[in-house]
Amino acid sequence: MTSAKAILIEKFQDKSARVAVVGLGYVGLPLAMVFAEAGFEVIGLEIDHFKVSSINNGDSYIQDVPAEAVEKMVKAGRLWASSDFSILHTVDAVSVCVPTPLRKTGDPDLSFIVSACNSIAPYAHAGMVVVLESSTYPGTTRELVLPRLAGTNGLDVGEDIFIAFSPERVDPGRTDWTTRNTPKVVGGISENCSDVATAWYQQAINSVVRVSSAEVAEMAKLLENTFRMINIGLVNELAIMCDRLGMDVWEVIDAAATKPFGFMKFTPGPGLGGHCIPIDPLYLSWKMKAFNYNARFIELASEINTNMPRFAVSKIQDALNRVGRPMRGSHILVLGVAYKPDINDLRESPALDVIHLLTRKGVSVEYHDPYIPQFSHDNWQMESVPDLHQAVKAADAVVIITNHSAYDYPAIMNEARLIIDTRNALGACGGRHNAKVVRL
Numbered sequence: 001m002t003s004a005k006a007i008l009i010e011k012f013q014d015k016s017a018r019v020a021v022v023g024l025g026y027v028g029l030p031l032a033m034v035f036a037e038a039g040f041e042v043i044g045l046e047i048d049h050f051k052v053s054s055i056n057n058g059d060s061y062i063q064d065v066p067a068e069a070v071e072k073m074v075k076a077g078r079l080w081a082s083s084d085f086s087i088l089h090t091v092d093a094v095s096v097c098v099p100t101p102l103r104k105t106g107d108p109d110l111s112f113i114v115s116a117c118n119s120i121a122p123y124a125h126a127g128m129v130v131v132l133e134s135s136t137y138p139g140t141t142r143e144l145v146l147p148r149l150a151g152t153n154g155l156d157v158g159e160d161i162f163i164a165f166s167p168e169r170v171d172p173g174r175t176d177w178t179t180r181n182t183p184k185v186v187g188g189i190s191e192n193c194s195d196v197a198t199a200w201y202q203q204a205i206n207s208v209v210r211v212s213s214a215e216v217a218e219m220a221k222l223l224e225n226t227f228r229m230i231n232i233g234l235v236n237e238l239a240i241m242c243d244r245l246g247m248d249v250w251e252v253i254d255a256a257a258t259k260p261f262g263f264m265k266f267t268p269g270p271g272l273g274g275h276c277i278p279i280d281p282l283y284l285s286w287k288m289k290a291f292n293y294n295a296r297f298i299e300l301a302s303e304i305n306t307n308m309p310r311f312a313v314s315k316i317q318d319a320l321n322r323v324g325r326p327m328r329g330s331h332i333l334v335l336g337v338a339y340k341p342d343i344n345d346l347r348e349s350p351a352l353d354v355i356h357l358l359t360r361k362g363v364s365v366e367y368h369d370p371y372i373p374q375f376s377h378d379n380w381q382m383e384s385v386p387d388l389h390q391a392v393k394a395a396d397a398v399v400i401i402t403n404h405s406a407y408d409y410p411a412i413m414n415e416a417r418l419i420i421d422t423r424n425a426l427g428a429c430g431g432r433h434n435a436k437v438v439r440l
């Protein structure tokens with residue numbers, strides 16, 4: 001009898017496999033598109049009815065996915081969305097792209113993965129492969145996904161059902177490296193699981209990097225983002241040291257960056273935002289506690305990065321005092337609140353911490369961000385000022401938190417009285433200007 005593995009691999013090769021993506025967010029929708037554009041029929045499974053109706057109407061709510069591309073796949077019958085997981089009875093391959101945030105306690109929140117597994121489990125069947133993409137600690141796929149999908153259904157992993165992990169490497173706003181052309185690491189619970197998962201992904205993604213286990217794939221992702229978080233923490237601490245030494249950290253970093261080997265440039269800032277870099281490493285340090293190991297690099301870098309909003313506010317306070325203005329009663333315009341330039345994502349943005357700290361010190365704060373017309377956070381709402389240049393002129397100080405490329409920085413330097421530049425956005429702006437500029 002032909003094995004479930006052989007049947008599945010053949011279905012991937014002739015594109016007759018029916019594919020599902022659970023979670024149509026900034027990872028899941030681009031992945032669904034890549035599979036659909038490769039020729040598979042793709043069902044997007046989402047609990048958010050707005051996302052379901054948007055996709056089925058040929059719309060896109062993800063900045064990096066054009067609506068025209070979605071419409072084309074929907075019209076071709078190769079992409080549609082639903083909230084009904086029972087369709088999985090007829091599906092051969094499922095990719096799970098759900099959030100893995102932190103709880104308020106700082107512990108991993110795996111509730112989205114558990115919920116997705118519980119939604120899939122009733123329809124898990126022989127001849128199915130399930131790949132988890134959500135960033136998580138090593139062991140999650142084997143300890144949490146496997147029992148829920150195989151154990152409860154009496155399915156034999158590696159014979160009936162195939163389970164693997166493949167970390168997402170989506171960088172919101174980036175156009176040079178996409179879901180299709182970014183090398184994709186894939187590791188299975190067993191050899192057969194790796195065979196099936198790589199056979200699937202190879203049909204749609206240019207380069208699939210097979211590793212020996214799901215744990216290696218999970219850990220590789222955490223290394224990628226921990227590397228980044230720790231190096232950002234290093235330059236943030238350098239900024240604090242240079243401040244104590246009365247030195248310009250930006251000049252120091254630019255000088256070091258002239259070394260053509262053995263150095264990688266990172267830049268300081270008012271904090272560490274996003275849903276990956278500040279969070280993924282803490283999944284690893286949390287896991288290591290169970291092995292009675294304290295991941296000191298991660299803990300220290302997290303402490304330094306978390307403290308940067310306070311450091312930025314202290315620089316703002318010093319700058320105001322130098323021009324004879326107290327914090328209390330001053331009016332500050334924050335430029336850019338997204339967690340990084342040229343995107344509309346506010347998650348974990350340090351701007352939120354800076355605004356909160358300034359407000360607590362009696363500063364009246366407005367913001368402008370071309371990508372975020374308004375936002376609500378905890379129990380406060382704010383709207384982007386309608387007239388940027390009028391707001392710049394009216395402010396006692398302008399604080400650049402996110403250096404969107406859309407800003408006319410020379411104009412802002414001529415209209416503002418005082419600028420605290422936490423991103424060295426003005427570094428390249430030469431020439432005379434009216435504003436007094438302070439860098440982080």
Ligand code: SAJ
Pocket residue numbers: 168169170171172224225228232265266267268269270271272273274275276277339340341350
């Ligand atoms: N940041 C700094 N200094 C730096 C670089 C970043 O302060 O030198 C800050 C940013 O302002 C932001 C935060 O760190 O607040 C995260 O920035 P990021 O550039 O790492 O952007 P992310 O969070 O979107 O990271 C994603 C990650 N991609 C995935 O997890 C799939 C990350 O692995 C990528 O390396 C990163 O994009 C990228 O290279 O742009």
